[in-house]
Amino acid sequence: MSTHDNALRIFLLGKPIISSNELQLQLKRKKCRGLIYYLAEQNRPIGRERLIELFWPNRDIYSAQHNLNVHLYEIKKYIPNIIISNEAYVSIAPEVKRDTQIFESFIVNNSNSIKDTLSTLNLYRGDFLDGFSLSESPAFNDWIILLQEHYKMLMLRGLVTLSELYLDACDYQQCLFVIQKALSIDPLCEELYRNAILAHYHMGNYLKVTQAYEKLRHILSEEVGLPPMKEVQELYAAIINEKPIKEFVHAQQRINKNAQKTGYNHGAASRFYVPFNGRDGEMKMLERLCLPGKLVLVHGSPGIGKTRLIQEFMQNWEGFIFYGECLELNNNILFHPISSAIRRFIQTVNWDELKEDVKTELSPDWWGELRCFVPEIAPQDKSPFQKPCHDYDIIESIYQFIVILSKKRKLLFAIDDIQWIDNNSLILLGNIIEYSENLDVFFLCTEGLLSGINPMLVKFKQLLNKLNMLNVISLKPLDNASIRVFAQYFQMGDSEVLVDWLKKLSDGNPSIMIELLRYARDKIEAALEGNVDINSIINKFVLPQTIRDGLFSQFVDLSEQARNVLDAAAVCGKVFDYATIVKATNLSKTEVLKGIEDLLEKGFIVIDNEQRYAFDNPMVREGAYQLLTPSRRQWLHSNIALSVQE
Numbered sequence: 001m002s003t004h005d006n007a008l009r010i011f012l013l014g015k016p017i018i019s020s021n022e023l024q025l026q027l028k029r030k031k032c033r034g035l036i037y038y039l040a041e042q043n044r045p046i047g048r049e050r051l052i053e054l055f056w057p058n059r060d061i062y063s064a065q066h067n068l069n070v071h072l073y074e075i076k077k078y079i080p081n082i083i084i085s086n087e088a089y090v091s092i093a094p095e096v097k098r099d100t101q102i103f104e105s106f107i108v109n110n111s112n113s114i115k116d117t118l119s120t121l122n123l124y125r126g127d128f129l130d131g132f133s134l135s136e137s138p139a140f141n142d143w144i145i146l147l148q149e150h151y152k153m154l155m156l157r158g159l160v161t162l163s164e165l166y167l168d169a170c171d172y173q174q175c176l177f178v179i180q181k182a183l184s185i186d187p188l189c190e191e192l193y194r195n196a197i198l199a200h201y202h203m204g205n206y207l208k209v210t211q212a213y214e215k216l217r218h219i220l221s222e223e224v225g226l227p228p229m230k231e232v233q234e235l236y237a238a239i240i241n242e243k244p245i246k247e248f249v250h251a252q253q254r255i256n257k258n259a260q261k262t263g264y265n266h267g268a269a270s271r272f273y274v275p276f277n278g279r280d281g282e283m284k285m286l287e288r289l290c291l292p293g294k295l296v297l298v299h300g301s302p303g304i305g306k307t308r309l310i311q312e313f314m315q316n317w318e319g320f321i322f323y324g325e326c327l328e329l330n331n332n333i334l335f336h337p338i339s340s341a342i343r344r345f346i347q348t349v350n351w352d353e354l355k356e357d358v359k360t361e362l363s364p365d366w367w368g369e370l371r372c373f374v375p376e377i378a379p380q381d382k383s384p385f386q387k388p389c390h391d392y393d394i395i396e397s398i399y400q401f402i403v404i405l406s407k408k409r410k411l412l413f414a415i416d417d418i419q420w421i422d423n424n425s426l427i428l429l430g431n432i433i434e435y436s437e438n439l440d441v442f443f444l445c446t447e448g449l450l451s452g453i454n455p456m457l458v459k460f461k462q463l464l465n466k467l468n469m470l471n472v473i474s475l476k477p478l479d480n481a482s483i484r485v486f487a488q489y490f491q492m493g494d495s496e497v498l499v500d501w502l503k504k505l506s507d508g509n510p511s512i513m514i515e516l517l518r519y520a521r522d523k524i525e526a527a528l529e530g531n532v533d534i535n536s537i538i539n540k541f542v543l544p545q546t547i548r549d550g551l552f553s554q555f556v557d558l559s560e561q562a563r564n565v566l567d568a569a570a571v572c573g574k575v576f577d578y579a580t581i582v583k584a585t586n587l588s589k590t591e592v593l594k595g596i597e598d599l600l601e602k603g604f605i606v607i608d609n610e611q612r613y614a615f616d617n618p619m620v621r622e623g624a625y626q627l628l629t630p631s632r633r634q635w636l637h638s639n640i641a642l643s644v645q646e
């Protein structure tokens with residue numbers, strides 16, 4: 001429920017709050033507050049007798065009526081416009097908004113959106129009127145208990161739905177996390193066990209499948225003396241007998257159906273899936289700059305969200321997609337990103353139908369060439385290849401293929417991590433861009449900060465730039481609002497401590513945020529039944545193992561000079577200057593300069609001001625520091641201390 005207008009709002013889920021214009025309103029008398037909560041929840045005119053019965057059951061009628069009048073007067077005095085009354089009835093003013101109404105209508109109407117479901121479930125801060133009761137009014141207290149149960153059940157229903165949405169999105173970790181939360185509301189909810197079994201099954205964890213099933217069987221027989229419902233029994237039997245699972249086919253079909261339209265499969269299965277957010281500006285820019293015959297380059301430091309941005313863009317693309325990834329270790333396999341893009345395309349698009357058209361329109365020579373390049377385009381075709389593939393012919397046949405496809409639907413040619421592209425693919429890309437000026441073909445690439453390594457790529461970009469065919473979008477760290485989304489998504493509530501922790505350690509880098517959240521979640525899961533204080537986990541600096549491993553593999557590639565500068569800089573702190581590094585290491589001035597340049601190029605450090613440099617984010621410094629041997633750390637510390645004394 002947004003709180004950005006002047007309307008009066010009442011939050012009843014959790015500790016009750018009455019607010020106006022984001023300010024919390026206080027009413028001294030507890031019964032005045034109780035009256036407001038009751039009227040708000042009823043949301044219709046209530047007879048004065050009913051209120052007297054509930055709030056002043058032990059008073060004689062005259063004193064009870066007097067009391068009601070005094071309380072209503074006080075409410076109107078302190079919060080004008082919140083209630084309406086006449087001689088017979090009292091009601092909450094129609095413009096007053098309450099969280100329970102939004103919560104209930106959303107859950108009852110079900111949604112397919114993870115994002116919307118999450119934001120609705122966030123309204124549930126705790127039990128209905130948590131901690132509130134009136135000592136003289138037992139019937140009112142009973143009413144609270146009834147509603148607590150009602151909203152708890154709605155929350156449970158919302159969580160079951162959310163776990164199913166995650167199953168559909170193939171985000172099994174998150175699905176299990178939601179289930180854990182939901183089981184604390186109802187440990188006997190069989191739908192949750194069913195979803196947990198499915199999630200473990202899709203993750204290939206058969207031991208956990210059995211554990212979940214046995215736990216359900218045990219708990220049901222202890223509590224209600226019944227076996228699990230038939231559906232769960234059948235599911236479990238199918239898994240252990242390696243029979244097909246109905247739900248799996250269902251979810252997979254849905255994904256394939258989407259993919260068939262574009263020839264691109266998003267593959268939502270990620271380790272920790274946070275709804276896309278905080279990139280509205282960049283997305284708009286991308287939509288504006290993505291023009292036929294031009295290349296858009298999304299550029300930024302490691303883990304900043306380049307791939308995710310283009311994936312989200314591709315999700316909404318209404319045309320064909322060729323999507324190829326360049327991998328660091330594959331940059332000597334010729335045409336790797338291009339052939340993998342075509343393979344992915346024919347596997348996901350409805351190729352059988354399309355193939356006949358393409359085959360008739362493409363000249364037999366080019367069809368043969370294409371078949372030679374990616375045999376999967378005609379697996380049934382057993383005729384021998386005419387001649388070995390030649391680079392030029394491959395380029396021409398792919399170009400002709402693209403021409404034919406782009407006449408049917410617009411085509412997006414996307415390449416991820418172009419810094420690792422092989423030179424042949426680059427030549428092909430350049431050729432296609434050059435000749436596709438009048439075609440409905442669009443080009444989109446991401447680039448990490450390592451492009452200086454490939455001189456051909458540097459020239460390629462220079463040339464496109466000169467011809468006014470290159471548009472660059474640089475991704476900056478996510479802002480505070482977005483960091484808050486990551487924290488809320490994790491905790492389903494507001495936690496400033498968590499937001500501060502993420503901000504301090506990640507500087508808005510989404511990939512680091514995800515690793516930190518995974519770290520925190522693992523700690524919670526490792527603690528018994530999740531009864532662990534989140535503050536004890538997050539109020540310190542941590543370097544999750546996954547980030548440490550990732551950094552280590554990046555450090556291995558650094559030049560010797562860069563590695564030495566990095567070590568000394570890590571001991572200096574977040575910021576450091578050239579002169580201190582010269583004194584702290586055994587390197588010559590030119591070697592230090594070279595080391596600094598390498599680190600800048602790889603994105604580990606940035607220029608802080610004219611004299612100083614700074615680590616791009618705190619994890620890099622911490623990683624470098626932790627990887628130092630104790631003796632080297634000591635040696636560097638003493639060198640730096642000496643240089644400061646001088």
Ligand SMILES: Nc1ncnc2c1ncn2[C@@H]1O[C@H](COP(=O)(O)OP(=O)(O)OP(=O)(O)O)[C@@H](O)[C@H]1O
Nearest residue numbers: 274275276277301302303304305306307308510511
């Ligand atoms: N705007 C965003 N909203 C939510 N999650 C995001 C966002 N941007 C990135 N992420 C998540 O952060 C992680 C890292 O993002 P991504 O892989 O896109 O980064 P990258 O810049 O491509 O990294 P690399 O340099 O390793 O290629 C992914 O799990 C991704 O889903």
Ligand SMILES: [Mg+2]
Nearest residue numbers: 306307416417
């Ligand atoms: Mg990437």
